[in-house]
Amino acid sequence: MDIKELTASIEGKLIGNDEFFSIDGFTGKFTFLNDAHTGDIVIRHWIDETGIKIAFDKNIACLITQNPKGCAVEMANKLNFPLIITDKIELANAYALSHTIEKFSSNSTNIVITGTNGKSTTSHLIYHILKTAGYRVLTNTDSESEFNTLIDPMVSKLISDEVINNGELDYLVIEVSEVQGWLGNLMENHAALMSEAINPKVGVITNIAMDHIGLVNSIDDVFNEITAVPEAIGDGVCILNHDDEMVMKLDAKNPFYFSMSELDLENAVYYDGQAILYHNKSILTNDQLPFTGNHFIQNILSAIGACISIDLDMNDIIGGVKSYRALNRRFAKLNDEPLIYDDFAHNPDGIRATISETIKLLPKNQTLYVVCAIRGSRGVEINKLNVEALVESIGENMELILSSSNDVVNDLNYVTEDERKVFFDTLNENDVEFVHYDNLDECLKETYGKADKKDIILLIGAQGMDPAESLLKNII
Template sequence: MNIQELANSINGQIKGADEFFTDFTGRFLFLNNADNGDIVIRHWINDKGVEMAASKNISCLITQNPKDGALEKAEEINFPLIVVDKIELASAYALKHAISNFSPDSKNVIITGTNGKSTTSHLIYHIIDNAGFRVLTNTDSESEFNTLIDPMVANMVASEVIEKGPLDYLVIEVSEVQGWLGNLMKNHAYLMADAVSANVGVITNIAMDHIGLVNSIDEVFNEIQAVPNAIKDSLILNHDDELVMRIDSSKNNFYCSMNKLDDSKNNIYYDDGVVYDGEVILRPEELPFNSYHFIQNILSAVGACIALGIDIEDIREGVKSYKSLNRRFSRISEDPLIFDDFAHNPDGIKATIKESLKLVPEGKTLHVACAIRGSRGVDINKLNAEALVESFNDNIELYLSSSIDVVDNLNVVIDEEREIFFEVLNRNNIGFKHFDNLVDTLETVCREASEGDVILLIGAQGMDPAEGFLKDII
């Protein structure tokens, strides 16, 4: 590959030098940890960044936004800088290149959808790892590495193989909708799935999130429906989701359902246990959790592993030994009984509250502490408040947190977000207590919960540090 071939592949224009500064190592990285011969992808770069890249003997810089003299500096020092219209094309190329060169023989699976991606991905990873294979996943508890905003996943693949040797499997979580600075990265899920060259794909569900990048459920559907075109062999579909079932796919489809399906070999359903090919392969007491939406994740993970060719007994043992990600309906205290969940969109909120209510003894109360989503816009907070209204009953006490004591500048709750939350709840006569600080929210909830009550913590970044605070409170 020469620099012109690279530029053509990512629809970029070469500025400065028209050849690589030094021989390319094959690795796409970030500026801080890049070294001699690597290529750096950055959403923006300035003249100081170009100088730093040159001083580190980096092979080439790729950016969408050259600013503050970056172009002039590249020309001045004769340094190769490629400017692209869409950074996601560069990151997708980097991912495809990393897999082709560092993990060409692995079987790969991608998981996308609005809810359940991280749990499903992590469960698939655990099953494969528990079976003794070499496997890598990009999933973490906060789902930070499932995008094409930067070359993170490409870097993860290359680094893992260089440090520990060849991989048998890649399990890649893919954000169904993604954007940067309020602009949609159109076809993000397809681009990332295609770059992974996945043998198997999983679509968990289609629901509203990422308001502003997309503004209707049809737009979410449009972002996901092309994913099957990037899958080589099998697709795992949630049979219970009407929009997922609208996806047109000619792949070898596996269907997963919480309702009994026929016993064809490609159906996995829950009927007093996980059923595959007409047989119960996992009994209810063998499952790591028994809430509705998490069992759906188990079904999808089982389907993906079957499609990948993992032995059924290995799948059983992997599911039975699984420990969930942080903040996935995690029980973080026994006295008082506290559950913590990353529920941060309407479907997640409703599902989590529904499952929590099942755990509340008769005559006792569910105390719900919810972090308002900061800097995510009025629309998603309106929908989240409406989800709380829909879930509310006389056995629930509601507490809201703006979490200004814990969030960074990217997650600050602005006045309009707080006000729409209040307006929806007040209009529906839902009582609540609001606190600026997360620590005050948690102290109040724990003080007001009586013996036998259940506490549920929900929300994204504004609720993330809660478990740490609670160690000093309870």
């Protein structure tokens, strides 16, 4: 690859030197400016003249950006340093991902997971099954889902670092956000673009629901972002949620289905209420499952479907599922008396599903305390949909407690007055009683203090609820 080929591939414009800057050319590694070494390529959403000077001093091959600030262009010309400017930084990151996989992991079998809910649990479960079976595998899923956006070269860096330090990989399990944007602007076709770059043998589509309000504003918008994913997967197998009406509208060449109801299909795995079945034969019973909530069983089904589709031995699949432990904040039990569950339910479907599953565990005449962190700095629209989901879900023997979590969030996750108001107004209009706390620590202390030992406390929400486990340790 030369720099002109790279520039053309990402629809960029080359400034400064028309050759790679480092004396030995390009190392093959895409990375961040702080981590870059001689011959690496850096991708940054923005760069100024100081960044250009740092790149020059580090002797990197070239720098790619979407937004040159200050005197970045003038500095690149002055230093005769190669700077590529592209209007679509996602093209650069997709190119980096594709190039990295081809160079460092060309023999791996690749699996991609996308959809609105359940991506992280499904990805992590597939990763666990493969790792337990003895394979060398890498995933970009972690407990906080920090690396699944693919809007920077992090995953490319993870892959190259892993292979250089520890040897070749057998599998890549890559989680891809179904909708993505930068500074409020939608990166169109993100999921399909990244899926194609990964060149997967198997692609999982968990469901299609509303999230990322502002980037998309209707379920049809979400569908349009995902609709090209099966085409990007090409001849690979698409693992599809048979229970999701929108997913079933997708046109997949090689579908494999999963369902919470019996399916009379050869290419399917399903749950009948007592066990998971494949080819109408039980492979895992309820008492062997790591968790039994319906939305988690759907994740198990999709992971099993993916592993079947890469011809993994069924005994390895069963063993991996049975030994799995959930990611942090995926219906994690934090305490026994009272029962406290913590879940990363941050959109309407997640809220409904998590509350519904928790209600099933509530003893008769006991109270379920639903403690919800309002989503900060995410806009009125998503918070309105979230509070409407709460209105639908709150019933008898349930109390609703809200937190703005001012004491634990940064300015990027601060709850605005409009976001708080839409919560309060919607609840008041529907005669739903609630208590609100500005600070999460006080919210948790008060709720824990009044809960009976047989009650259940359910913690839900995104960033505003992330520190709850550590706070509760001190409280309890």
